[in-house]
Amino acid sequence: MSAFNAIGEEREIDRDEFTPGVEPQPTWCPGCGDFGVLKSLKQALPEVGKTPEEVLTVTGIGCSGKLNSYLDTYGFHTIHGRSLPVARAAKLANPELEVIAAGGDGDGYGIGGNHWIHTARENHDITYIVFNNEIFGLTKGQTSPTSPKGHKSKTQPSGSAKTPLRPLSMSLNAGASYIARTAAVNPNQAKEIIAEAIEHDGFAHVDFLTQCPTWNKDARQYVPYIDVQESDDYDFDVTDRREAAEMMYETEDVLNEGTVLTGRYYVDEDRPSYQEEKRAVGELPDQPVAERYFDDDAEWERSYDLLDRHT
Amino acid sequence: MSDDELIWRIAGGSGDGIDSTSQNFAKALMRSGLDVFTHRHYPSRIRGGHTYVEIRAAGHEVQSRGDGYNFLLSLGDSFARNPQEEAYYGNEEIKPLSENLDDLREGGIIVYDEGLISEEDVADLDLEERAEENNWHVFPMDLRGLAKEHGREVMRNTAGVGVTAALLDMELDHIEDLMSDAMSGDVLESNLEILHEAYETTKAEYEFEHDLRAPEGSHETEQALLSGSNAIAYGAIDGGCRFISGYPMTPWTDVFTILTQNFPDIGGVSEQVEDEIAAAALAVGASHAGVKAMSGSSGGGFALMSEPLGLAEMTETPLVLVESMRAGPSTGMPTKPEQGDLEFVLYTSQGDSSRVVFAPGNIEEAYEQTRLAFDIAWEYQIPTIIIYDQKLSGENTNVDVEFFDREPEPGLGATLTEEELKEAAHDASGKFERFGYDDNEKNVSKRSLPGQKGGRYLATGNEHSPVGHISEDPDNRVYQMTRRIEKLDSIREELDEERPSNQTYFGEEDAEYGIITWGSSQGAVVEAVQRLNESGHSVKGLSVSDMMPFAEQEVTEFLESVDEAMVVEMNATAQFRGLIQKELGRFGDKMTSLLKYNGNPFEPAEIVEGYEVNLADEDREPTAQVRIEPAAGD
Ligand SMILES: Cc1ncc(C[n+]2csc(CCOP(=O)(O)OP(=O)(O)O)c2C)c(N)n1
Ligand code: SF4
Numbered sequence: 001m002s003a004f005n006a007i008g009e010e011r012e013i014d015r016d017e018f019t020p021g022v023e024p025q026p027t028w029c030p031g032c033g034d035f036g037v038l039k040s041l042k043q044a045l046p047e048v049g050k051t052p053e054e055v056l057t058v059t060g061i062g063c064s065g066k067l068n069s070y071l072d073t074y075g076f077h078t079i080h081g082r083s084l085p086v087a088r089a090a091k092l093a094n095p096e097l098e099v100i101a102a103g104g105d106g107d108g109y110g111i112g113g114n115h116w117i118h119t120a121r122e123n124h125d126i127t128y129i130v131f132n133n134e135i136f137g138l139t140k141g142q143t144s145p146t147s148p149k150g151h152k153s154k155t156q157p158s159g160s161a162k163t164p165l166r167p168l169s170m171s172l173n174a175g176a177s178y179i180a181r182t183a184a185v186n187p188n189q190a191k192e193i194i195a196e197a198i199e200h201d202g203f204a205h206v207d208f209l210t211q212c213p214t215w216n217k218d219a220r221q222y223v224p225y226i227d228v229q230e231s232d233d234y235d236f237d238v239t240d241r242r243e244a245a246e247m248m249y250e251t252e253d254v255l256n257e258g259t260v261l262t263g264r265y266y267v268d269e270d271r272p273s274y275q276e277e278k279r280a281v282g283e284l285p286d287q288p289v290a291e292r293y294f295d296d297d298a299e300w301e302r303s304y305d306l307l308d309r310h311t
Numbered sequence: 312m313s314d315d316e317l318i319w320r321i322a323g324g325s326g327d328g329i330d331s332t333s334q335n336f337a338k339a340l341m342r343s344g345l346d347v348f349t350h351r352h353y354p355s356r357i358r359g360g361h362t363y364v365e366i367r368a369a370g371h372e373v374q375s376r377g378d379g380y381n382f383l384l385s386l387g388d389s390f391a392r393n394p395q396e397e398a399y400y401g402n403e404e405i406k407p408l409s410e411n412l413d414d415l416r417e418g419g420i421i422v423y424d425e426g427l428i429s430e431e432d433v434a435d436l437d438l439e440e441r442a443e444e445n446n447w448h449v450f451p452m453d454l455r456g457l458a459k460e461h462g463r464e465v466m467r468n469t470a471g472v473g474v475t476a477a478l479l480d481m482e483l484d485h486i487e488d489l490m491s492d493a494m495s496g497d498v499l500e501s502n503l504e505i506l507h508e509a510y511e512t513t514k515a516e517y518e519f520e521h522d523l524r525a526p527e528g529s530h531e532t533e534q535a536l537l538s539g540s541n542a543i544a545y546g547a548i549d550g551g552c553r554f555i556s557g558y559p560m561t562p563w564t565d566v567f568t569i570l571t572q573n574f575p576d577i578g579g580v581s582e583q584v585e586d587e588i589a590a591a592a593l594a595v596g597a598s599h600a601g602v603k604a605m606s607g608s609s610g611g612g613f614a615l616m617s618e619p620l621g622l623a624e625m626t627e628t629p630l631v632l633v634e635s636m637r638a639g640p641s642t643g644m645p646t647k648p649e650q651g652d653l654e655f656v657l658y659t660s661q662g663d664s665s666r667v668v669f670a671p672g673n674i675e676e677a678y679e680q681t682r683l684a685f686d687i688a689w690e691y692q693i694p695t696i697i698i699y700d701q702k703l704s705g706e707n708t709n710v711d712v713e714f715f716d717r718e719p720e721p722g723l724g725a726t727l728t729e730e731e732l733k734e735a736a737h738d739a740s741g742k743f744e745r746f747g748y749d750d751n752e753k754n755v756s757k758r759s760l761p762g763q764k765g766g767r768y769l770a771t772g773n774e775h776s777p778v779g780h781i782s783e784d785p786d787n788r789v790y791q792m793t794r795r796i797e798k799l800d801s802i803r804e805e806l807d808e809e810r811p812s813n814q815t816y817f818g819e820e821d822a823e824y825g826i827i828t829w830g831s832s833q834g835a836v837v838e839a840v841q842r843l844n845e846s847g848h849s850v851k852g853l854s855v856s857d858m859m860p861f862a863e864q865e866v867t868e869f870l871e872s873v874d875e876a877m878v879v880e881m882n883a884t885a886q887f888r889g890l891i892q893k894e895l896g897r898f899g900d901k902m903t904s905l906l907k908y909n910g911n912p913f914e915p916a917e918i919v920e921g922y923e924v925n926l927a928d929e930d931r932e933p934t935a936q937v938r939i940e941p942a943a944g945d
Contacts, residue, residue: 024780056600056761068769069780072740074761076599077771077781078592079622085589089596089604090761092580093554097600097761118585278580285578289553290601290760292578293723300719301577303545303678307712310535 017052018042018072026070033210034063036184037102037131038070044195045073050098058087060103060112062138064131064210067102081112084119087126094290095125095275098198102129106136109145109165120174120203125273127197127204130167133212141215167207168248168265172241177202177268179244181251183209186225186262193264202273209260228263238267315526316369318380318416319475321468322407324388325353325362332468333364334707335493336475338536339485340368341709344529347536348834349707350376350912353646361388361406370528374673374708375834378916379414381523382479384471386454387427405432412436418446420521422474424467426455448521450478450513457509462501469502473509478517479525483510533712539703539831540565542674542710543633544573546681547605551689551721552631553579554604556593558586560612561645562704563635567607587612591619591632598628599770601723601760603685607633607697610652611642614659620694621660624795626770627692627746627758629724631684636700638910647910648702650830651882653890656698657859665795667695667802668858672815672833674708680813680856682720687805689724691755691798698858700881702912703831725757732765742778743768746791753801754794803860814865818851819844824926825873826852827866827902829887832879832913839918848927855887861894870898875942877925879918883908885940904940 019042028034045055055073059065061080068075074097078086087101108116108130119128135153136142142155146167150159171179178200182190190208197204228234228247236243244266251261278284292298319336323329330351337347345368353362367377385408408423409432415421421442423433433451442449452474458467469490476483483506490502537545543566547555553574557567571581580597584590587608594606608616613634623630636652638644656668667687671677677699684695727735735757736744745768747756759766769779774791776782806813815833818826818840828836833854840852853869855862870876870891876898878888885904892899905921907913917937923929925939 052767053762053764058596066781069771072742072767074767075769075771075779076596076626077769077773078595079618079772082588082592082619082622085584085592086596086599089554089556089582089593090600092582092593093597093600093602093604094760094762114585115589118589282575284580287578289578289580290762292553293551293601293603293721294728298721300551300721301548302715302717302719303548304712304715304717306545306548306573307535307715310537310541311533311712 018045024069027066028063029214031211031213032063033133033184033212034067034131036187036190037129037208037210038067040187040190040194041067041071041100043191044198047191047195048198050198054096055098055100056090058083058090058099058101060107062104062107062136064102064104064107064137081107081110082115083107084112084115084128088119088124091124091126091275092284094288096288099126100129100198101126102131104137105130105132105134105146106144109167117170117174120171120176120205122274123175123177123202123271125201125203125275127200127206129194129206129208131210132167132207133210133216135212135216137212137215166248166252168252169245171205172245172248172266175203176205176266177271178204179266180264181207181209181262183225183260183262184211186227189227189262196264200267201276202268202271209262225260225262228261228265230263234261238264239269241266316367316373316377317382317479317523317525318365318367318377319382319384320363320365320380320411321384321386321471322361322363322411323386324407327386327388328465328468329362329364329386332472333366334536335489336472336486337366337368337707338489340366340525341534341536342485342488343481343525345370345526346373346528347707347709348373348375351705352911361410363407363411368526370526375838375915376912378914379416381416381419382475383411383415383419383421384475385411385421385423385428386467386471387424404428405436408433409436412441415445415447418521418523420448420450420478420523422450422452422471422478424454424471425451426453426467450474450517452509452513454509457512458505461504461508462498466502466505469505470509473506474513477510477513478519479523481525483507534709535712536707536709537674538565538705538707539674539677539699540569540705542677543681543697543699544569545715546678547631547685548573548577549717549719550682550685551603551719552605552685553577554594554597554602555579556582556584556590556597556604556606557608558584558590558612560609562637562701563607563609563612563633565704566633566635587615588618591616592622594630594632595619595623595628598630599626599761601726601762603689603721603723605631605633607635609635609637610639610655613652613656617659620666621662621664622772623694624660624665625772627795628694628770629688629692630694631681631688631697632694633697633699635704636698638908644910646701648700648831648912649882649908649910650700650832650880651886651908653698653858653882653886656696657890663792663796665693665798666859667693667799668698669695669813670698670830670856670858671703672828672830672854672856673703674710675714676813676815676856677703678715683810683813686720686724687802689722689726691753691802692725692758693798698830700831725755727757727759727766729764729766732759732763737765738778741767744777745779746775747777748790751794754798755801756794799860803863806857806860807864812865813856814862815854815856816852819849820851822849822851823874824848824850824922825869825876826850826879826918826922827855827869827876827891828852828879829855829858832881835913835915836879836918838915839922842915842919843922848922850922858890861890863894866891867895870895870901875926876902877905877922878902879905879913879921881907881912883938888940900942903942906938906940
């Protein structure tokens, strides 16, 4: 039987296919940036030619984690911070799946930080969208790893003493081969970037700025968002590591001050994905491992064949 | 204590090649027709530090280490020296001799390496006096010098084996064969030279007054020398496992390594990842995407896995985890066995848990139950845990090769094909009712795999509706929760009715007294029961493997059939006895405990003694390292 591989079917894919026909309605607050991510994903997926069945979205916990509840693909809503290891393995098990992981800044940069660094280092061929609202949303507004220094919350009542994390630079240093930042308030750019990230072979990290009007009143949803690629003032080569690093550094400094730059920061098309590297050293079979279970002709080696060295 | 057995102990510094030497010697003994059982003692140090391996060999079945031993090959700890030949850690070089004398049986043989162990040090040991007292036969040999002369110093192990063979009157052919399998060229040549030289010199120099000889035996079928880790790895392969993810931790690393090394040839995927949370989460992800997946760890690492374990339970993702116990709490004793994680494995992770736990007691059971674990996990969409320990993991025994001659079982259990999905229930928007109310034979609702047409659904660690939407609807909650929990009843029923029992019985069927044990303590208990019956007691034994769902019926019948029972386990808090009482709600006044938790596994004699003190009411104190826990009311 052909259990896998819905791929290859020639037809127009409508974005409505990614919208569940019945419940649930999103439980996000009015004005939440998360709606923007959902929308751009729904627009991007048909554009890259994926049917809902070929896509597996894996999310963590938080308001962001609800993403795949409102998206009609295969989905796995995992546990806090663990979307990446689940997503990585699904891709290794069946490389034909389009695997998209998503989560919040607390989820991905905080509790799941270790997984993020290592997924980037290994350059797994998955897309990772982080809903960066600089706050813990679902647990009611505590300070997150990207909250600005001095940010006051119930758990940092005197203002946070912590310097915020620099997600783009972190990802670059860790080894991600596609790094971009976009924002819910830039819908056209967001759609484009998400589509590009999905098509990229390797770890594509999109830091998606999502305002949280409920808990992060200081959210800069009204400040100007400048697309770095469109602006002559910010001319740099996105394939050059050093230039990208410098741009990220500057941007991440001013992020909390007013102007917000979005766009692609780093694109390395040459670096092979982890899946390719693993296949090259003989650690990943050519045929998706998951398919073998449905292949009537597959040969299943027995432990009996392995006993020679023990006799 | 039977006389027709050889228990050979090779002692030296870890990193001195003791493992490979003993492995080869054990194989040579097996090939000569004997049954063998190895026991390894090692410190948590990579190089240096006193370590030994014991090989017990006999013409009859051996299932445990013996009581003491009768042949010591003491090599000297070469890592106690620095390259300038000065002692590194004080007097450590002599430890392989000095640390091993207490357990050497009367009439035993000692061979020590004069080349490494100095005369003055030996004088401090009063070796001569002790030898006279115990009728030991002492053979100082310059093994190091001999090895240096014909090759390199490290080959002194080979010289030691040559001396052993001479003293026991063994033929060298099996040892030579194994050497030629393992090495070639100059290295092989030097080793063979050393082997023969040592053999001849010993024969020429000494007259043997001792009567210890290599026992005789023969096997009717071909045998393989395997560890518990091998058995688990092979059980996984035959169970269809083609994905493993892990993070190293002793002793779980063995299973991880064996599968990793075999997977490229048989089309599997292995991942070493950043931590154990990731390791188990990867196994969940791979299984979700349609591969039979496994992960595992030892206590500390398993602690981190409790999150993904719960996720697998809630999402009904099939999965096999192995937990190779070592002495705890916390990092505990990394290289010492204990059976202290039973309660942890049964109950870790939040909420009402629904998982299956098997505790194999020997190598065959380890293979069998790992296969079964895969079968049950995929048939019932439930995580299954194999709990074992450092002892079972590392001990090597000979097993009939034919035992493994079975077809693999790669089936994905309760997973639908695309054809079947067409017939399955969907909601109004076309989502597959993966956790539906209709299709739940044996409390299982069949699943789809990402990529399949017509199978879209959401898997979530939150409570969820039939299509997987987060749901706090009370009726749905009760339905889903009950179904997940009641899977254990369905599994129990299947294990009772359709599968051969996982429990092992031994001793005399109508005996008055019972000894119950679990996991790797089985071997020593089997032997103790045998000895007790030979000496006129009336005892039978039960080794239990089904921890969850618990082997309720079998344990009840066993306990009802005896007047009193002793529960033997390697931990300080009688965890297994507690489980029996919790599961059966009675027998508290019928059971006493024999507990050992000093880092060394039971010796049969300790169990015999425990029985005598506990059940036969002999008025004496048991050995210091063993604790007796009296019976308590229900
Ligand atoms: C192990 C664990 N710790 C804590 C929580 C509680 N928790 C739920 S969401 C959340 C924070 C999420 O913040 P973020 O990732 O920024 O997502 P947002 O809600 O802002 O989208 C926390 C701490 C949990 N569910 N699990
Ligand atoms: S709490 Fe914030 S992040 Fe969560 S839904 Fe409301 S606005 Fe969005």
